[in-house]
Amino acid sequence: MRKSAELRKAEIVAAVLDLADRIGPDRVTTGAAAAAVGVSQAALFRHFPTKAEMWLAVADHVAGELAIAWQRAMTGTDGPIDRVTALVGAQLGQIVSTPALPMLLFSRELNVGNEDLRAAFRGLLMKFQGLIVTELARGQTAGSLRREVAPEDAAVLLTSLVQGMAIRWSLGARNFSLIGEGKRVLEIQLRLLTGKED
Amino acid sequence: MRKSAELRKAEIVAAVLDLADRIGPDRVTTGAAAAAVGVSQAALFRHFPTKAEMWLAVADHVAGELAIAWQRAMTGTDGPIDRVTALVGAQLGQIVSTPALPMLLFSRELNVGNEDLRAAFRGLLMKFQGLIVTELARGQTAGSLRREVAPEDAAVLLTSLVQGMAIRWSLGARNFSLIGEGKRVLEIQLRLLTGKED
DNA sequence: ACCTAGTAAGTGAGCAATCACATACTTAAG
DNA sequence: CTTAAGTATGTGATTGCTCACTTACTAGGT
Numbered sequence: 001m002r003k004s005a006e007l008r009k010a011e012i013v014a015a016v017l018d019l020a021d022r023i024g025p026d027r028v029t030t031g032a033a034a035a036a037v038g039v040s041q042a043a044l045f046r047h048f049p050t051k052a053e054m055w056l057a058v059a060d061h062v063a064g065e066l067a068i069a070w071q072r073a074m075t076g077t078d079g080p081i082d083r084v085t086a087l088v089g090a091q092l093g094q095i096v097s098t099p100a101l102p103m104l105l106f107s108r109e110l111n112v113g114n115e116d117l118r119a120a121f122r123g124l125l126m127k128f129q130g131l132i133v134t135e136l137a138r139g140q141t142a143g144s145l146r147r148e149v150a151p152e153d154a155a156v157l158l159t160s161l162v163q164g165m166a167i168r169w170s171l172g173a174r175n176f177s178l179i180g181e182g183k184r185v186l187e188i189q190l191r192l193l194t195g196k197e198d
Numbered sequence: 199m200r201k202s203a204e205l206r207k208a209e210i211v212a213a214v215l216d217l218a219d220r221i222g223p224d225r226v227t228t229g230a231a232a233a234a235v236g237v238s239q240a241a242l243f244r245h246f247p248t249k250a251e252m253w254l255a256v257a258d259h260v261a262g263e264l265a266i267a268w269q270r271a272m273t274g275t276d277g278p279i280d281r282v283t284a285l286v287g288a289q290l291g292q293i294v295s296t297p298a299l300p301m302l303l304f305s306r307e308l309n310v311g312n313e314d315l316r317a318a319f320r321g322l323l324m325k326f327q328g329l330i331v332t333e334l335a336r337g338q339t340a341g342s343l344r345r346e347v348a349p350e351d352a353a354v355l356l357t358s359l360v361q362g363m364a365i366r367w368s369l370g371a372r373n374f375s376l377i378g379e380g381k382r383v384l385e386i387q388l389r390l391l392t393g394k395e396d
Numbered sequence: 397a398c399c400t401a402g403t404a405a406g407t408g409a410g411c412a413a414t415c416a417c418a419t420a421c422t423t424a425a426g
Numbered sequence: 427c428t429t430a431a432g433t434a435t436g437t438g439a440t441t442g443c444t445c446a447c448t449t450a451c452t453a454g455g456t
Contacts, residue, residue, distance in 0.1 A: 002401055002454060024310050026224045030446060040403055042448085047401090051446065103305070105369075112222050122369055146390075153386050156362065157355075163365055164358020171320060188351050192390040200420055200435055228412060238437050240414080245435090249412065 009047050011037050013061045016054065020100035025110050030054075052114055059120040062098065066124060069094050070131060080139030081190060085183075087131055088162055092182040095166050099174075102166040129155055139194075146195050154193050161189055207245050209235050211259045214252065218298035223308050228252075250312055257318040260296065264322055267292050268329060278337030279388060283381075285329055286360055290380045293364050297372075300364040327353055337392075344393050352391050359387055 003011075015036035019028045030051055034041040048054040073086035095101050104110065104121060111118035136151035145154065165185065169178040201209075213234035217226045228249055229239040246252040271284035293299050302308065303323060309316035334349035343352065363383065367376040 005401075008401080024224075024305070026222075027310070029444080031444085039401090041446090042404080043402055045447065049447095105365075112225065118369075125369070149386055149390070153383055156366075156383055157359065157387060160358045160362020161355065164354065164361045167361055168354070168358075171323070185351055185354055188347060189355060192347070203435075206435080227410080229410085237435090239412085240438080241436055243413065247413095 005047060008037070008039075008043075009057060010061075012044065012047060012054065013058050016058050017062075017098055017100050020058075020103065021098075025100065025103055052117070055110060055114070055117055056120070058104075059117055062101065062104070063120065063124055065098065066091075066094055066128075070128070074131070079144075080135040080142060081144050081194060083135045084132055084139070084158065085186065085190065087128070087135070088158060088186050089179065089183060091128065091162050092165070092179045095162075095169075096178050099170070102163070102170050125159075129159055132158055144194055146193060149193060157189060157193070158186070161186060203245060206235070206237075207255060208259075210242065210245060210252065211256050214256050215260075215296055215298050218256075218301065219296075223298065223301055223305055250315070253308060253312065253315055254318070256302075257315055260299065260302065261318065261322055263296065264289075264292055264326075268326070272329070277342075278333040278340060279342050279392060281333045282330055282337070282356065283384065283388065285326070285333070286356060286384050287377065287381060289326065289360050290363070290377045293360075293367075294376050297368070300361070300368055323357075327357055330356055342392055344391060347391060355387065355391070356384070359384060 012033060016028055016033050019032055019036060023032075030044050031041040033054075034044045044054070048057065069090040070087060073090040074083060077083045077086045105125065111121070132155040133151050136145055136154050139145040140147065140151055145151070162182070165178060165182045169176065169181075210231060214226055214231050217230055217234060221230075228242045231252075232239045232242045242252070246255065267288040268285060271288040272281060275281045275284045303319050309319070330353040331349050334343055334352050337343040338345065338349055343349070360380070363376060363380045367374065367379075
């Protein structure tokens with residue numbers, strides 16, 4: 001069947017993400033992606049000049065989805081601590097709906113000899129970290145975060161938590177709710193950071 | 199030059215780990231590993247029947263090194279909190295001396311269709327987690343860990359910290375001292391967990 | 397008529413694994 | 427102590443396979 005290029009590209013990107021989750025990013029071949037979409041392998045190269053460009057499109061898509069989720073988290077909440085909770089929740093939600101995300105971020109496979117892609121993903125991580133630091137700093141001046149912990153260090157603890165939970169979920173046959181468990185542990189960490197004993 | 203099989207195997211394992219770090223585990227070909235050792239590609243199959251068996255030997259080596267490091271951490275310290283510090287420090291040290299470790303542990307590439315290897319690495323993670331939980335539980339009965347945090351949850355926070363720092367170090371061109379920064383952030387987290395304000 | 401999305405059939409490169417053969421060590425007999 | 431047989435480690439060439447990417451050609455939409 002013939003479809004518009006835009007639609008096909010989106011289909012391909014979705015298929016690549018799905019395959020990356022199931023078999024690992026580096027095992028995603030052009031043939032496998034094409035078969036998942038239902039076209040010939042050669043058809044892929046109508047839409048992307050090289051496989052590397054295809055991955056860049058995937059990165060673009062992921063970056064867009066993350067930006068939307070972060071935006072929603074920021075506008076839907078008041079107060080720094082609530083915002084941090086929402087940001088972490090958004091991140092966990094994105095991981096659940098795009099389970100290949102941790103592997104894409106953490107596997108060097110894709111990034112070796114693909115500097116653009118590497119930079120794209122690193123930029124995403126740093127942006128998230130930056131949002132968290134900003135909110136924590138705001139929280140500290142408002143008195144809701146312990147004074148003796150630097151916002152940067154607290155942000156490291158929180159982003160590590162997301163990564164740790166994601167990896168645990170990814171490796172461990174996904175036998176628990178990432179969002180549920182993540183939020184539970186996040187609350188523990190936030191209680192430690194705010195000093196509240198509620 | 200001719201060498202004993204034992205020596206060669208060790209050389210190959212070391213070369214594989216080095217290559218895995220530099221180009222990514224999945225890009226380690228038998229040819230590349232052989233070249234790194236200085237023998238022909240065919241020679242590899244004198245020492246390992248298949249490439250998969252070669253990776254199992256790598257896993258064995260890594261597991262041995264980790265076990266030694268943990269053992270040293272446990273016997274060299276008294277008191278639960280010091281032991282946790284030493285265990286985390288040992289883990290960070292192993293990552294520095296075997297930088298491919300996080301990728302091996304967290305990348306699904308190698309593990310898909312290689313269930314033995316996957317099980318080997320997952321077992322290592324669980325063993326580490328178990329050691330931490332045990333020490334934290336001991337610390338809690340001794341009163342040095344806050345009562346309201348379950349040892350399992352605290353262990354998740356601590357192992358996540360290791361993973362988060364390792365990933366940050368791995369992605370970020372290694373432009374900081376993993377051990378130095380890791381221990382600094384670990385101390386912050388431990389202060390939060392113990393409730394000590396020293 | 398003309399572009400656009402598609403295809404079938406390649407091409408060359410890189411891969412794990414095999415094979416026939418070579419050369420260094422080990423061991424046991426004379 | 428020498429030497430011949432046997433074994434352990436190594437090699438170059440090759441095989442069968444998969445991959446990204448190309449080329450020549452085709453059909454649907456406007």
